Amino acid sequence: MEQQWKQLLGGVSPDVAALLATLAEQHATEFSRKFYQTLLADPRASVFVTHEAVDTRLHASFQRWITSLLTRLSIEDVPALIADQQQIGIIHARLNIPIELVLRASRRMKEVVLEAILSHPGRYKARLEAAILAMGLTDVAMEIMSAQYADSHDSVTRTDEAYRNYAATMNMSLERECQRTALSDWSNRLLQDVMIGGSDIPLSRIGHSPFGLWIRHKAPAIFIGPRELETIRASMDTIDERHLLELEAAIAREDMPAVRRLTRLAIGEVEQVRHLLDTLFDHLVRMESGSDALTHLLNRRFLPTILGREIGLARSKGIVFSLLLLDIDHFKTINDQYGHETGDRTLQQIAQTLSRLTGSGDFLFRYGGEEFLIVCAECDAARAHIVAERIRREIENRPIELPDQTRIRVTLSVGLSTYDGHPDYHRLIQHADQALYHAKATGRNRTVDYATLPQASAQA
Known part of the structure; x- marks a missing residue:
């Protein structure tokens, strides 16, 4: 695909480049409007895209995309442009937007682009070359998005199957x-x-x-x-x-x-x-594999499967769920002062405590290092805060006992985010991470709800 893109850009004349730049400047809004008008005409699109989201965010994003596509005509820009299309394909797969909707909207948008080029004043040869180049660039960009969409969708499917296999290996x-x-x-x-x-x-x-x-x-x-x-x-x-x-x-x-x-x-x-x-x-066969080796909690690779299912359930049933991202305060100091064996013992004891305090429908992950993540099913922000505080106090009041009878005090910082209807689970994790960062920055050993942060109010 990189070679094809470079071939399209080979020998672009200054007249063609100037025409496409003018086109992007004068008609990007029109192109965006046609794309989303086509997309929103399909009832299936309402699950992923709303008129409000188009008006407030997506028009601007699309205009930046089409402008970049039509004006970045240097061969040196091709790798970065390809990376941009791949990222868009990843996002579409993560949101589970049917790829045929995107391709249909792109096809209708290309008709408007072609009409704008051919009706532009100027030499016929420049207009013809600009039309061929614009159509080719759009097609290559869509091919890259579609290929990445397929790869990402297959990856999610494999991960979903892996999670099912893991689930079947529990006791x-x-x-x-x-x-x-x-x-x-x-x-x-x-x-x-x-x-x-x-x-x-x-x-x-x-x-x-x-x-x-x-x-x-x-x-x-x-x-x-x-x-x-x-x-x-x-x-x-x-x-x-x-x-x-x-x-x-x-x-x-x-x-x-x-x-x-x-x-x-x-x-x-x-x-x-x-x-x-x-x-x-x-129907199930017992096996012994699939969980985090140290804590026996879920592996974070199963997050897309579980959060995707919870978001689908929240949409269909009109319920909410929350995330708690927990981090052990000063964990590096524990490892440095007492050794990694004590660090492992700390992680194991905290994992056991979390397992005891989480609900029957909740999911508990070893998120990475000294971080844990809890998906609190059917739990709004107020209830999730109560759960987080109960866990935090339990950890604070239950010292880690070492083999030599030494007892060390451990605390947790917790970031909380609650599902707000957005279809991308990455956004929910990012909100929990931002809340956790704030909890760390304001003294540790506390729970912070993302909804209380200034940036949350600015986005509301």
């Missing part, structure tokens, strides 16, 4: 018992609420229980599209949206025969869920 016997226990806990609570609760107290929903959160967020990553998982979800919906509603109404009118009948129906549905859960786990 499935332990996971099975944990979820069976969680299901029994909810069932027992239902019976207790029915027996001793009043008509003014709503029955707890299985969809909001630890088991329900696990089914909604983690089970899809472990079980590869089996029918049993969909049946479990349908049974949970039946329990929450039919049986429990009818049961609450029967309790309110003190219709005890109906209460007993509906309770039996709900418990019968739970038993069906339990049977299906066992069937799911029976």
Whole structure:
């Protein structure tokens, strides 16, 4: 592709260069408008691009792109131009924008470019050469974007499969018992609420229980599209949206025969869920690989898979989730003063504490070095802040005990960000990182929410 781009630029005359520069200056806004008008005409585009985003950000970005394409005509600029197109392809793949939408909008935009060139005053030969060059540059740029899109999309698919493979290698016997226990806990609570609760107290929903959160967020990553998982979800919906509603109404009118009948129906549905859960786990083979070797937490390479799924779930269900990025304060000092063995012991103990304090539907990562990342499922900023502070205080109050009985105090700084509807998960991680940096810069051992930072207010 680099050679093709250089061939296009070989022997560009000053007249052609001047014409394209004038074209970009006078018509970049028109080109951008046509591109996004075409893109937004497809209903699928609304998931990724809004009219507001086009007006506030994307028009300017597109105008810079088309201007760069039509005016940077030096062969020395080709490697940088190719890198720009590849980055755009990566972003499109990350947002999962259908590539055919981009190509269609580009095709319609090229028609407007061609019309602008041919209607421009000047020598016919210069206009013809400029038209051929502009069409060729646009096509090569789109080819590079498309190739990078395909590579990045394939990479995400492979990572998704790798995460599923990793998930299948967890201690499935332990996971099975944990979820069976969680299901029994909810069932027992239902019976207790029915027996001793009043008509003014709503029955707890299985969809909001630890088991329900696990089914909604983690089970899809472990079980590869089996029918049993969909049946479990349908049974949970039946329990929450039919049986429990009818049961609450029967309790309110003190219709005890109906209460007993509906309770039996709900418990019968739970038993069906339990049977299906066992069937799911029976499909998996136990293995011993896939996690961070030191802490046994998730590897950060699975972040695209998990955050992509959480963003999709947030969009479809209208729920939010939050990220907590945690960093051990002065970790280098611990390594320097006590040795790397103590550093490893510190990481392991903190990982164990985080595992104990995170929720059933949450995801916990060793993000890198002394950093950890928690995806807090169905958790807004206020709840995520409570979780972060509980973790921070627990770490602060639980010294690391060394083999020689020495105890060292460790603290954490935490950056918090909450999903705000933007489709790019990198932005969410960047916000958490900026909040963490602020926590470090303002004294450490504290939690900072990105939404409280000045730059967050400026972007709002």
